[in-house]
Amino acid sequence: MEANSVSSKKPEYGLIILGNSGSGKSYICNMIIGYERFETDRRREAVTTTVESHRIDAEPSDLLIYNVPGLIESHQEEIDRNKREIVKAFEQSPISVVIFLWTPVDGRPQPDDIIAFKALKEAYKFPPKSLIFVLNNIPSKRPATYEARIFALLTKMLNPIPISLEDMFCLDTLNSEDNEKFSATRGRLIHFIAEHHEKEQKLQADIIVRSNELRMLREAVKKQYLEAEENKQALELQIKQMKNEYEAARKGQEKRYQDMVFKLDVIKQQAEEEEKGHDPAIIGGGISAASVGALGAGAAAGTAMGAGAGTAMGAAAGVTIGGIGGAIITLYRFRRK
Incomplete structure (x- = not known):
């Protein structure tokens, strides 16, 4: 029996949740798992600093869900610590689906999220259909073009990195007392993840983030925002196109769900x-x-x-x-x- 235990070992796949501190990684992990497995206190001292994981026992494969520290910090020592923890998660489960959490503010992706994703994408590449963007904490009351505007800005900020609306999931701000809506949202998120495919996530370059360059990088992102918003006609045209494409993608997702x-x-x-x-x-x-x-x-x-x-x-x-x-x-x- 023991002689066969190694050869019969079940394959393992990872679901690795990435995003900066305070983006809601622990909350998303708990939503997927179905109960509060990870600490969700938003106080600074409660922020995740080491990689945490939770194993789902399924046949014939197991799923490991990773709650990973954020990347961007004030000091280089903290950034380097976080980089080591991120690399550790991918080493433990190289065959994975990756979720990157975005936390827009005032209808814009945060500069630190742009900086972090670019650094991680440069290091890991993230093969197609293995990467999911989750826009977290979206206001329940918002303009009809809210999501499309974020997508249009992301397209410009991440250029030439391609983004697909088929890989976008928008998560509304949820009332903790509304169990029915929470359950429905959880079901849709799980189905959305299941439509993606585990791929080998190879570290192809170092994760490069330098604390002494963060101010300059943030200013560069803000300048890009201003340039995009000054060209109102082009931006509005792109928002309209994104809105139509996203509505079509969402209808397809809902039907499949x-x-x-x-x-x-x-x-x-x-x-x-x-x-x-x-x-x-x-x-x-x-x-x-x-x-x-x-x-x-x-x-x-x-x-x-x-x-x-x-x-x-x-x-x-x-x-x-x-x-x-x-x-x-x-x-x-x-x-x-």
């Missing part, structure tokens, strides 16, 4: 009927256990019901679910309230 919810409910019914000894073929329009076999790319969730969840979602929604997708759909299925 609703398809997933429906399929998971059907699978739950099938599992319950099978336990009672009934024929599941009559449930959900004849979707049987045979039609929801193992996930593609070797991915699956923790039980027959969980394995079917990922497959059914992929078949219904027209997406490919990788290893991390099966594991994270398990989170949705078995922690759903």
Whole structure:
């Protein structure tokens, strides 16, 4: 038995949450996990300074969720410490999906977020479909073009780095008492992550951030903002285009999410009927256990019901679910309230 333990070891995938201090990394980690696993106190002394992780046990792969320190700090010693912790997370789980958290202020991405992302992108490159942008703490009452304006500014600030609206998730400011909205938002976020694919995240260059250059870099970003906003006609045209593209992308995401919810409910019914000894073929329009076999790319969730969840979602929604997708759909299925 022990002789086979090494060869039969389950593959592991990482979900690595990046962003500056105070961006809400711990909050997002807890939302995904389904309970308060990481400290979310926003006081300075409570900010994460070492990499933390949480293991999700799923079959045939495990998911490790990483709460990583922010990058930008006032002193070089703190920046260097954070860089080491970030590198440590990627060394522990090189096959990962990455989330970068943006915390816009007054409808603009913060300069420190721009600086941090550019430094991390230069170091790791982040292969396509393995990187997610989450815009956190978006005001619930906002202009119709709020998100599109941020996307337009991000496009200009990050140029020539391409950004895709298909990889953008906007997270409204949530009332802690509104459990129904929180649960729905969590479900959509989990589904969004599951549509992305774990890739090998290789350190290809040093993460370069120098504390004595931060002031200059912040001023350069602010200057770019002013230049973009002075050219109102070009900016408004880009905002209009971004708004249309984002609405189309969001409609597609919502349809796929609703398809997933429906399929998971059907699978739950099938599992319950099978336990009672009934024929599941009559449930959900004849979707049987045979039609929801193992996930593609070797991915699956923790039980027959969980394995079917990922497959059914992929078949219904027209997406490919990788290893991390099966594991994270398990989170949705078995922690759903």
